[in-house]
Amino acid sequence: MARRSDHTREELRDMSIRAARAIVRAKGTQALTARAVARRIGYTVGTLYQMFDNFDHLVLAVNIKTVSEIRRRMEKATHDLVDPKAKLKAIAHAYTEYALAHPGLWRLAFEHQMPELDNYPSTLTDQTDAIFVWISDLLGQLTAAPRDEIAAAALWSGVHGVCHLSVTSKLGLAGTRAAMQVVDQMVDSVIAGAEQKAAAARA
Amino acid sequence: MARRSDHTREELRDMSIRAARAIVRAKGTQALTARAVARRIGYTVGTLYQMFDNFDHLVLAVNIKTVSEIRRRMEKATHDLVDPKAKLKAIAHAYTEYALAHPGLWRLAFEHQMPELDNYPSTLTDQTDAIFVWISDLLGQLTAAPRDEIAAAALWSGVHGVCHLSVTSKLGLAGTRAAMQVVDQMVDSVIAGAEQKAAAARA
DNA sequence: CCTGTAATTAAACAGTGTTCAATTAACTGG
DNA sequence: CCAGTTAATTGAACACTGTTTAATTACAGG
Numbered sequence: 001m002a003r004r005s006d007h008t009r010e011e012l013r014d015m016s017i018r019a020a021r022a023i024v025r026a027k028g029t030q031a032l033t034a035r036a037v038a039r040r041i042g043y044t045v046g047t048l049y050q051m052f053d054n055f056d057h058l059v060l061a062v063n064i065k066t067v068s069e070i071r072r073r074m075e076k077a078t079h080d081l082v083d084p085k086a087k088l089k090a091i092a093h094a095y096t097e098y099a100l101a102h103p104g105l106w107r108l109a110f111e112h113q114m115p116e117l118d119n120y121p122s123t124l125t126d127q128t129d130a131i132f133v134w135i136s137d138l139l140g141q142l143t144a145a146p147r148d149e150i151a152a153a154a155l156w157s158g159v160h161g162v163c164h165l166s167v168t169s170k171l172g173l174a175g176t177r178a179a180m181q182v183v184d185q186m187v188d189s190v191i192a193g194a195e196q197k198a199a200a201a202r203a
Numbered sequence: 204m205a206r207r208s209d210h211t212r213e214e215l216r217d218m219s220i221r222a223a224r225a226i227v228r229a230k231g232t233q234a235l236t237a238r239a240v241a242r243r244i245g246y247t248v249g250t251l252y253q254m255f256d257n258f259d260h261l262v263l264a265v266n267i268k269t270v271s272e273i274r275r276r277m278e279k280a281t282h283d284l285v286d287p288k289a290k291l292k293a294i295a296h297a298y299t300e301y302a303l304a305h306p307g308l309w310r311l312a313f314e315h316q317m318p319e320l321d322n323y324p325s326t327l328t329d330q331t332d333a334i335f336v337w338i339s340d341l342l343g344q345l346t347a348a349p350r351d352e353i354a355a356a357a358l359w360s361g362v363h364g365v366c367h368l369s370v371t372s373k374l375g376l377a378g379t380r381a382a383m384q385v386v387d388q389m390v391d392s393v394i395a396g397a398e399q400k401a402a403a404a405r406a
Numbered sequence: 407c408c409t410g411t412a413a414t415t416a417a418a419c420a421g422t423g424t425t426c427a428a429t430t431a432a433c434t435g436g
Numbered sequence: 437c438c439a440g441t442t443a444a445t446t447g448a449a450c451a452c453t454g455t456t457t458a459a460t461t462a463c464a465g466g
Contacts, residue, residue: 002412002413002414002415002459002460002461002462004413004414004461004462004463005412005413005414005462005463009413028316029316030316030318033452033453033454034453034454034455035452035453035454043414043415044414044415044416045415045454045455046414046415046416046455046456046457047413047414047415048454049454049455049456050413050414054454054455055453055454055455107314107316110367110371110373111310111314111371113231113232113233113310115233125372125373128368128373128375129373129375132374132375133375136375149375149376150376150381150384150385150388151388152375153365153368153374153375153376153381153385154361154365154385154388154389154392156368156374156375157361157364157365157367157368157369157374157385157389158357158360158361158364158365158389158393159364160364160367160368161360161361161362161363161364161365161367162356162357162360162361162364164313164360164363164364164367165331165356165359165360165363166360168313168314169328170313170328170331170332171335171356171359171360172331172332172335172336172339172352172355172356172359173352173353173356178353178356181353182353182356182357182360185353185354185357185393185396185400186357186360186361186393188396189357189392189393189395189396189397190361190388190389190392190393192392192395192396192399193388193391193392193395193396194392196395197388205428205429205430205431205443205444205445205446207431207432207444207445208431208432208433208443208444208445212444236421236422236423237422237423237424238421238422238423246445246446247445247446247447248423248424248446248447249424249425249426249445249446249447250444250445250446252423252424252425253444253445257423257424258422258423258424407466408465408466409464409465409466410463410464410465410466411462411463411464411465412461412462412463412464413460413461413462413463414459414460414461414462415458415459415460415461416457416458416459416460417456417457417458417459418455418456418457418458419454419455419456419457420453420454420455421452421453421454421455422451422452422453422454423450423451423452423453424449424450424451424452425448425449425450426446426447426448426449426450427446427447427448427449428445428446428447428448429444429445429446429447430443430444430445430446431442431443431444431445432441432442432443432444433440433441433442433443434439434440434441434442435438435439435440435441436437436438436439436440
Protein backbone atom coordinates (compact mmCIF):
# COMPACT_ATOMS: atom_id res chain seq x y z
CA MET A 1 0.00 0.00 0.00
CA ALA A 2 1.21 3.50 -0.72
CA ARG A 3 -0.12 7.00 -1.26
CA ARG A 4 -3.58 6.59 0.14
CA SER A 5 -4.27 10.27 0.64
CA ASP A 6 -7.55 9.59 2.39
CA HIS A 7 -6.59 12.33 4.82
CA THR A 8 -4.91 15.69 4.39
CA ARG A 9 -1.71 16.33 6.22
CA GLU A 10 -3.55 18.61 8.62
CA GLU A 11 -6.10 15.92 9.34
CA LEU A 12 -3.38 13.41 10.04
CA ARG A 13 -1.67 15.89 12.33
CA ASP A 14 -4.85 16.31 14.28
CA MET A 15 -5.52 12.59 14.41
CA SER A 16 -2.03 11.99 15.73
CA ILE A 17 -2.42 14.55 18.49
CA ARG A 18 -5.77 13.10 19.51
CA ALA A 19 -4.35 9.58 19.46
CA ALA A 20 -1.42 10.64 21.60
CA ARG A 21 -3.71 12.27 24.14
CA ALA A 22 -5.89 9.19 24.29
CA ILE A 23 -2.85 6.98 24.92
CA VAL A 24 -1.58 9.19 27.73
CA ARG A 25 -5.01 9.32 29.34
CA ALA A 26 -5.52 5.57 29.06
CA LYS A 27 -2.07 4.13 29.75
CA GLY A 28 0.11 6.99 30.95
CA THR A 29 3.08 8.82 29.54
CA GLN A 30 5.26 5.72 29.46
CA ALA A 31 2.98 4.22 26.84
CA LEU A 32 3.22 7.24 24.56
CA THR A 33 5.41 5.91 21.79
CA ALA A 34 5.75 6.76 18.11
CA ARG A 35 4.64 3.33 16.99
CA ALA A 36 1.70 3.34 19.39
CA VAL A 37 0.45 6.62 17.94
CA ALA A 38 0.94 5.40 14.40
CA ARG A 39 -0.88 2.15 15.10
CA ARG A 40 -3.79 4.04 16.63
CA ILE A 41 -4.31 6.19 13.54
CA GLY A 42 -3.88 3.21 11.24
CA TYR A 43 -0.55 4.12 9.71
CA THR A 44 3.06 3.07 10.16
CA VAL A 45 5.74 4.95 12.07
CA GLY A 46 7.36 6.60 9.09
CA THR A 47 4.21 8.50 8.24
CA LEU A 48 4.42 10.43 11.52
CA TYR A 49 7.50 12.17 10.16
CA GLN A 50 5.33 13.57 7.40
CA MET A 51 3.60 15.86 9.90
CA PHE A 52 6.21 16.22 12.67
CA ASP A 53 9.96 16.78 12.48
CA ASN A 54 10.54 14.88 15.70
CA PHE A 55 8.68 12.81 18.17
CA ASP A 56 9.35 15.71 20.54
CA HIS A 57 7.43 17.99 18.21
CA LEU A 58 4.43 15.70 18.44
CA VAL A 59 4.69 15.87 22.23
CA LEU A 60 4.96 19.64 21.98
CA ALA A 61 1.77 19.73 19.93
CA VAL A 62 0.03 17.58 22.54
CA ASN A 63 1.20 19.93 25.28
CA ILE A 64 0.05 23.02 23.43
CA LYS A 65 -3.35 21.41 23.12
CA THR A 66 -3.35 20.61 26.85
CA VAL A 67 -2.52 24.13 27.93
CA SER A 68 -5.06 25.60 25.56
CA GLU A 69 -7.64 23.22 27.01
CA ILE A 70 -6.71 24.42 30.50
CA ARG A 71 -7.05 28.00 29.34
CA ARG A 72 -10.45 27.23 27.83
CA ARG A 73 -11.68 25.82 31.13
CA MET A 74 -10.34 28.81 33.02
CA GLU A 75 -12.24 31.16 30.73
CA LYS A 76 -15.41 29.15 31.01
CA ALA A 77 -15.14 29.20 34.80
CA THR A 78 -14.70 32.97 34.95
CA HIS A 79 -17.25 33.83 32.28
CA ASP A 80 -20.10 34.78 34.59
CA LEU A 81 -17.95 36.49 37.20
CA VAL A 82 -17.01 40.12 37.54
CA ASP A 83 -15.22 40.40 40.86
CA PRO A 84 -11.48 39.99 40.22
CA LYS A 85 -10.97 38.01 43.39
CA ALA A 86 -13.74 35.61 42.47
CA LYS A 87 -12.20 35.26 39.01
CA LEU A 88 -8.78 34.47 40.43
CA LYS A 89 -10.24 31.82 42.66
CA ALA A 90 -12.17 30.31 39.77
CA ILE A 91 -9.00 30.24 37.69
CA ALA A 92 -7.12 28.48 40.47
CA HIS A 93 -9.90 25.95 40.86
CA ALA A 94 -10.12 25.22 37.16
CA TYR A 95 -6.35 24.74 36.95
CA THR A 96 -6.26 22.41 39.94
CA GLU A 97 -9.23 20.40 38.77
CA TYR A 98 -7.62 19.80 35.41
CA ALA A 99 -4.27 18.83 36.89
CA LEU A 100 -5.78 16.34 39.31
CA ALA A 101 -8.23 14.94 36.75
CA HIS A 102 -5.65 14.50 33.99
CA PRO A 103 -2.33 14.06 35.74
CA GLY A 104 -0.72 12.34 32.76
CA LEU A 105 -1.45 15.09 30.26
CA TRP A 106 -0.80 17.81 32.79
CA ARG A 107 2.57 16.43 33.85
CA LEU A 108 3.58 15.89 30.25
CA ALA A 109 2.84 19.54 29.52
CA PHE A 110 4.84 20.87 32.46
CA GLU A 111 7.63 18.31 32.72
CA HIS A 112 8.55 17.51 29.15
CA GLN A 113 12.04 18.62 28.25
CA MET A 114 12.61 19.85 24.73
CA PRO A 115 16.08 19.12 23.34
CA GLU A 116 18.17 22.26 23.71
CA LEU A 117 17.43 25.26 21.53
CA ASP A 118 14.72 23.32 19.78
CA ASN A 119 11.99 25.19 21.59
CA TYR A 120 10.74 26.06 18.14
CA PRO A 121 8.48 29.11 18.03
CA SER A 122 8.18 28.32 21.74
CA THR A 123 4.42 28.40 21.66
CA LEU A 124 4.09 26.58 24.94
CA THR A 125 5.76 29.19 27.13
CA ASP A 126 3.87 31.80 25.13
CA GLN A 127 0.66 30.23 26.38
CA THR A 128 1.78 29.98 29.98
CA ASP A 129 3.05 33.55 29.80
CA ALA A 130 -0.40 34.62 28.59
CA ILE A 131 -2.00 32.96 31.61
CA PHE A 132 0.49 34.76 33.82
CA VAL A 133 -0.39 38.11 32.25
CA TRP A 134 -4.07 37.42 32.74
CA ILE A 135 -3.54 36.68 36.42
CA SER A 136 -1.35 39.73 36.73
CA ASP A 137 -4.08 41.92 35.25
CA LEU A 138 -6.76 40.60 37.57
CA LEU A 139 -4.50 41.11 40.55
CA GLY A 140 -3.90 44.68 39.40
CA GLN A 141 -7.64 45.33 39.28
CA LEU A 142 -8.00 43.84 42.72
CA THR A 143 -5.35 45.90 44.44
CA ALA A 144 -6.03 48.99 42.36
CA ALA A 145 -2.29 49.33 42.11
CA PRO A 146 0.36 49.20 39.41
CA ARG A 147 1.15 45.69 38.31
CA ASP A 148 2.73 43.56 40.98
CA GLU A 149 4.39 40.89 38.92
CA ILE A 150 6.02 39.35 41.94
CA ALA A 151 2.67 38.73 43.59
CA ALA A 152 1.19 37.48 40.34
CA ALA A 153 4.02 35.00 39.97
CA ALA A 154 3.53 33.89 43.56
CA LEU A 155 -0.14 33.24 42.92
CA TRP A 156 0.46 31.38 39.68
CA SER A 157 3.32 29.26 40.95
CA GLY A 158 1.66 28.63 44.28
CA VAL A 159 -1.31 26.92 42.71
CA HIS A 160 0.97 25.11 40.29
CA GLY A 161 3.10 23.86 43.16
CA VAL A 162 0.15 22.39 45.02
CA CYS A 163 -0.90 20.56 41.88
CA HIS A 164 2.58 19.25 41.21
CA LEU A 165 3.24 17.93 44.69
CA SER A 166 -0.25 16.53 44.96
CA VAL A 167 -0.02 14.71 41.65
CA THR A 168 3.37 13.26 42.60
CA SER A 169 2.22 12.28 46.11
CA LYS A 170 4.68 14.60 47.81
CA LEU A 171 2.33 17.22 49.21
CA GLY A 172 2.29 15.64 52.65
CA LEU A 173 -1.50 15.50 52.45
CA ALA A 174 -3.38 13.02 50.29
CA GLY A 175 -6.54 13.40 48.26
CA THR A 176 -8.23 15.88 45.97
CA ARG A 177 -10.12 17.50 48.81
CA ALA A 178 -6.99 18.36 50.78
CA ALA A 179 -5.28 19.73 47.68
CA MET A 180 -8.25 22.01 47.04
CA GLN A 181 -8.18 23.30 50.60
CA VAL A 182 -4.50 24.08 50.27
CA VAL A 183 -5.15 25.90 47.01
CA ASP A 184 -7.87 27.96 48.67
CA GLN A 185 -5.69 28.98 51.56
CA MET A 186 -2.83 29.65 49.15
CA VAL A 187 -4.91 31.97 46.99
CA ASP A 188 -6.40 33.80 49.96
CA SER A 189 -3.02 34.36 51.57
CA VAL A 190 -1.20 35.54 48.46
CA ILE A 191 -4.03 37.88 47.48
CA ALA A 192 -4.15 39.29 51.00
CA GLY A 193 -0.40 39.77 50.89
CA ALA A 194 -0.62 41.62 47.59
CA GLU A 195 -3.42 43.86 48.89
CA GLN A 196 -1.47 44.68 52.01
CA LYS A 197 1.63 45.45 49.98
CA ALA A 198 -0.34 47.75 47.70
CA ALA A 199 -1.90 49.55 50.66
CA ALA A 200 1.50 50.03 52.25
CA ALA A 201 2.84 51.47 49.02
CA ARG A 202 -0.02 53.99 48.93
CA ALA A 203 0.85 55.32 52.37
CA MET B 204 37.74 -10.93 32.76
CA ALA B 205 35.46 -12.11 35.53
CA ARG B 206 35.10 -11.87 39.29
CA ARG B 207 37.36 -8.97 39.99
CA SER B 208 35.92 -8.14 43.39
CA ASP B 209 38.08 -5.09 43.74
CA HIS B 210 35.05 -3.36 45.17
CA THR B 211 32.36 -4.48 47.54
CA ARG B 212 28.78 -4.42 46.33
CA GLU B 213 28.14 -1.41 48.56
CA GLU B 214 31.09 0.43 47.11
CA LEU B 215 29.90 -0.27 43.59
CA ARG B 216 26.44 0.94 44.53
CA ASP B 217 27.88 4.18 45.79
CA MET B 218 30.13 4.59 42.78
CA SER B 219 27.15 4.10 40.48
CA ILE B 220 25.08 6.72 42.27
CA ARG B 221 27.93 9.19 42.18
CA ALA B 222 28.55 8.48 38.50
CA ALA B 223 24.87 8.98 37.72
CA ARG B 224 24.80 12.30 39.55
CA ALA B 225 27.90 13.47 37.71
CA ILE B 226 26.34 12.58 34.38
CA VAL B 227 23.13 14.46 35.15
CA ARG B 228 25.02 17.51 36.32
CA ALA B 229 27.33 17.50 33.31
CA LYS B 230 25.09 16.48 30.43
CA GLY B 231 21.53 16.49 31.74
CA THR B 232 18.94 13.85 32.43
CA GLN B 233 18.76 12.73 28.82
CA ALA B 234 22.35 11.50 29.05
CA LEU B 235 21.67 9.39 32.13
CA THR B 236 21.76 5.91 30.68
CA ALA B 237 22.63 2.51 32.10
CA ARG B 238 25.60 2.02 29.79
CA ALA B 239 26.89 5.53 30.49
CA VAL B 240 26.88 4.87 34.23
CA ALA B 241 28.56 1.51 33.75
CA ARG B 242 31.24 2.98 31.49
CA ARG B 243 31.96 5.70 34.03
CA ILE B 244 32.62 3.23 36.84
CA GLY B 245 34.65 0.98 34.56
CA TYR B 246 32.26 -1.96 34.32
CA THR B 247 29.79 -3.26 31.78
CA VAL B 248 26.04 -2.85 31.88
CA GLY B 249 25.21 -6.21 33.32
CA THR B 250 27.12 -5.49 36.52
CA LEU B 251 24.67 -2.69 37.35
CA TYR B 252 22.01 -5.32 37.91
CA GLN B 253 24.15 -6.72 40.69
CA MET B 254 23.37 -3.70 42.85
CA PHE B 255 20.05 -2.50 41.43
CA ASP B 256 16.96 -4.45 40.38
CA ASN B 257 16.05 -1.90 37.74
CA PHE B 258 17.47 1.16 36.16
CA ASP B 259 14.58 2.92 37.88
CA HIS B 260 15.94 1.78 41.22
CA LEU B 261 19.25 3.42 40.42
CA VAL B 262 17.40 6.60 39.60
CA LEU B 263 15.49 6.26 42.86
CA ALA B 264 18.76 5.97 44.74
CA VAL B 265 20.05 9.08 43.00
CA ASN B 266 16.87 10.94 43.96
CA ILE B 267 17.07 9.85 47.58
CA LYS B 268 20.60 11.21 47.66
CA THR B 269 19.40 14.47 46.13
CA VAL B 270 16.61 15.01 48.64
CA SER B 271 18.87 14.12 51.53
CA GLU B 272 21.39 16.64 50.22
CA ILE B 273 18.63 19.25 50.10
CA ARG B 274 17.67 18.37 53.63
CA ARG B 275 21.29 18.68 54.74
CA ARG B 276 21.51 22.17 53.28
CA MET B 277 18.27 23.16 54.94
CA GLU B 278 19.57 22.05 58.30
CA LYS B 279 22.86 23.83 57.82
CA ALA B 280 21.00 27.02 56.89
CA THR B 281 18.81 26.92 60.01
CA HIS B 282 21.46 25.78 62.41
CA ASP B 283 22.24 29.15 63.94
CA LEU B 284 18.67 30.40 63.95
CA VAL B 285 16.06 30.21 66.67
CA ASP B 286 13.15 32.29 65.42
CA PRO B 287 10.74 29.94 63.64
CA LYS B 288 9.93 32.50 60.98
CA ALA B 289 13.60 33.01 60.24
CA LYS B 290 14.05 29.26 60.06
CA LEU B 291 11.19 28.89 57.61
CA LYS B 292 12.65 31.57 55.39
CA ALA B 293 16.08 29.96 55.52
CA ILE B 294 14.55 26.62 54.57
CA ALA B 295 12.77 28.18 51.63
CA HIS B 296 15.95 29.87 50.47
CA ALA B 297 18.04 26.73 50.76
CA TYR B 298 15.48 24.76 48.78
CA THR B 299 15.25 27.35 46.05
CA GLU B 300 18.98 27.75 45.79
CA TYR B 301 19.46 24.05 45.33
CA ALA B 302 16.72 23.76 42.73
CA LEU B 303 18.06 26.63 40.65
CA ALA B 304 21.69 25.56 41.02
CA HIS B 305 21.09 21.89 40.14
CA PRO B 306 17.99 21.84 37.97
CA GLY B 307 18.83 18.48 36.45
CA LEU B 308 19.14 16.60 39.72
CA TRP B 309 16.26 18.49 41.27
CA ARG B 310 13.89 17.83 38.38
CA LEU B 311 14.88 14.19 38.29
CA ALA B 312 14.01 13.88 41.98
CA PHE B 313 10.60 15.50 41.64
CA GLU B 314 9.57 14.44 38.16
CA HIS B 315 10.74 10.86 37.86
CA GLN B 316 7.90 8.39 37.56
CA MET B 317 8.33 5.03 39.20
CA PRO B 318 6.57 2.17 37.42
CA GLU B 319 3.30 1.48 39.18
CA LEU B 320 3.38 -0.06 42.65
CA ASP B 321 7.12 -0.30 42.44
CA ASN B 322 7.61 2.58 44.84
CA TYR B 323 9.59 0.13 46.92
CA PRO B 324 9.92 1.05 50.58
CA SER B 325 8.99 4.43 49.15
CA THR B 326 11.86 6.16 50.84
CA LEU B 327 11.62 9.20 48.63
CA THR B 328 8.17 10.30 49.73
CA ASP B 329 9.20 9.43 53.28
CA GLN B 330 11.90 12.06 52.99
CA THR B 331 9.65 14.71 51.51
CA ASP B 332 7.05 13.91 54.14
CA ALA B 333 9.68 14.48 56.81
CA ILE B 334 10.44 17.91 55.37
CA PHE B 335 6.74 18.64 55.40
CA VAL B 336 6.47 17.66 59.06
CA TRP B 337 9.43 19.85 59.92
CA ILE B 338 7.80 22.83 58.22
CA SER B 339 4.54 22.01 59.90
CA ASP B 340 6.22 22.00 63.31
CA LEU B 341 7.92 25.34 62.76
CA LEU B 342 4.67 26.87 61.61
CA GLY B 343 3.00 25.54 64.73
CA GLN B 344 5.61 27.21 66.91
CA LEU B 345 5.13 30.42 64.99
CA THR B 346 1.38 30.65 65.30
CA ALA B 347 1.33 29.11 68.78
CA ALA B 348 -1.62 27.13 67.55
CA PRO B 349 -2.46 23.49 66.88
CA ARG B 350 -0.89 22.18 63.72
CA ASP B 351 -2.24 23.80 60.59
CA GLU B 352 -1.36 21.21 58.00
CA ILE B 353 -3.15 23.10 55.28
CA ALA B 354 -0.98 26.14 55.80
CA ALA B 355 2.13 24.02 56.04
CA ALA B 356 1.29 22.35 52.74
CA ALA B 357 0.67 25.76 51.19
CA LEU B 358 4.08 26.94 52.31
CA TRP B 359 5.91 23.84 51.14
CA SER B 360 4.16 23.61 47.79
CA GLY B 361 4.32 27.34 47.21
CA VAL B 362 8.11 27.39 47.30
CA HIS B 363 8.24 24.19 45.28
CA GLY B 364 5.97 25.70 42.63
CA VAL B 365 8.16 28.76 42.19
CA CYS B 366 11.18 26.51 41.71
CA HIS B 367 9.41 24.27 39.23
CA LEU B 368 8.06 27.04 37.04
CA SER B 369 11.31 28.95 37.22
CA VAL B 370 13.39 25.96 36.26
CA THR B 371 11.07 25.18 33.34
CA SER B 372 10.94 28.82 32.17
CA LYS B 373 7.22 29.12 32.80
CA LEU B 374 7.18 31.46 35.79
CA GLY B 375 6.50 34.51 33.66
CA LEU B 376 9.58 36.14 35.19
CA ALA B 377 13.13 35.16 34.30
CA GLY B 378 16.23 34.89 36.42
CA THR B 379 17.31 33.66 39.82
CA ARG B 380 16.80 37.05 41.39
CA ALA B 381 13.14 37.26 40.40
CA ALA B 382 12.48 33.71 41.58
CA MET B 383 13.94 34.54 44.97
CA GLN B 384 11.77 37.63 45.29
CA VAL B 385 8.70 35.57 44.48
CA VAL B 386 9.71 33.01 47.09
CA ASP B 387 10.12 35.74 49.69
CA GLN B 388 6.72 37.21 49.01
CA MET B 389 5.23 33.75 48.91
CA VAL B 390 6.62 32.81 52.32
CA ASP B 391 5.64 36.12 53.88
CA SER B 392 2.09 35.90 52.59
CA VAL B 393 1.44 32.30 53.55
CA ILE B 394 2.90 32.76 57.03
CA ALA B 395 0.83 35.89 57.52
CA GLY B 396 -2.23 34.01 56.39
CA ALA B 397 -1.54 31.20 58.84
CA GLU B 398 -1.03 33.65 61.70
CA GLN B 399 -4.23 35.45 60.92
CA LYS B 400 -6.11 32.18 60.72
CA ALA B 401 -4.74 31.10 64.10
CA ALA B 402 -5.65 34.42 65.67
CA ALA B 403 -9.17 34.20 64.32
CA ALA B 404 -9.50 30.70 65.71
CA ARG B 405 -8.50 31.95 69.15
CA ALA B 406 -11.23 34.59 69.17
C1' DC C 407 -4.34 6.77 -20.90
C1' DC C 408 0.03 7.64 -19.47
C1' DT C 409 3.45 9.80 -16.89
C1' DG C 410 5.41 12.14 -12.94
C1' DT C 411 4.79 13.36 -8.30
C1' DA C 412 4.60 12.20 -3.71
C1' DA C 413 2.44 9.65 0.23
C1' DT C 414 3.12 5.34 2.50
C1' DT C 415 5.49 1.35 3.75
C1' DA C 416 8.96 -2.06 5.10
C1' DA C 417 13.31 -2.58 6.44
C1' DA C 418 17.32 -1.13 8.42
C1' DC C 419 20.07 1.60 11.93
C1' DA C 420 21.85 2.97 16.39
C1' DG C 421 20.39 3.45 20.67
C1' DT C 422 17.74 2.00 25.00
C1' DG C 423 16.90 -1.41 29.38
C1' DT C 424 17.23 -6.28 30.48
C1' DT C 425 18.57 -11.22 30.60
C1' DC C 426 21.70 -15.12 30.62
C1' DA C 427 25.18 -18.54 29.33
C1' DA C 428 29.91 -18.71 29.68
C1' DT C 429 34.14 -17.35 31.72
C1' DT C 430 37.30 -16.98 35.43
C1' DA C 431 38.87 -14.91 39.61
C1' DA C 432 38.42 -15.53 44.47
C1' DC C 433 37.14 -18.18 48.36
C1' DT C 434 36.86 -22.76 51.05
C1' DG C 435 37.92 -27.15 52.94
C1' DG C 436 41.15 -30.76 53.12
C1' DC D 437 49.21 -25.69 48.95
C1' DC D 438 46.06 -27.46 46.07
C1' DA D 439 41.26 -28.92 44.22
C1' DG D 440 36.64 -27.77 44.04
C1' DT D 441 33.02 -24.69 44.73
C1' DT D 442 31.05 -20.25 44.53
C1' DA D 443 29.87 -16.12 42.40
C1' DA D 444 31.21 -11.64 40.12
C1' DT D 445 31.80 -10.06 35.52
C1' DT D 446 31.37 -10.15 30.78
C1' DG D 447 29.60 -10.29 26.01
C1' DA D 448 26.11 -11.44 23.29
C1' DA D 449 21.47 -11.62 22.61
C1' DC D 450 16.56 -9.86 23.15
C1' DA D 451 12.71 -6.64 22.48
C1' DC D 452 11.98 -2.21 22.40
C1' DT D 453 12.82 2.90 21.35
C1' DG D 454 13.15 7.11 17.62
C1' DT D 455 14.80 7.93 12.95
C1' DT D 456 16.15 7.37 8.06
C1' DT D 457 15.65 5.71 3.39
C1' DA D 458 14.86 2.84 -0.77
C1' DA D 459 11.20 0.90 -2.82
C1' DT D 460 6.48 0.76 -3.81
C1' DT D 461 2.12 2.48 -5.70
C1' DA D 462 -1.94 5.29 -5.54
C1' DC D 463 -3.21 9.61 -7.12
C1' DA D 464 -3.13 14.13 -10.25
C1' DG D 465 -2.33 16.59 -14.62
C1' DG D 466 -1.74 16.82 -19.46
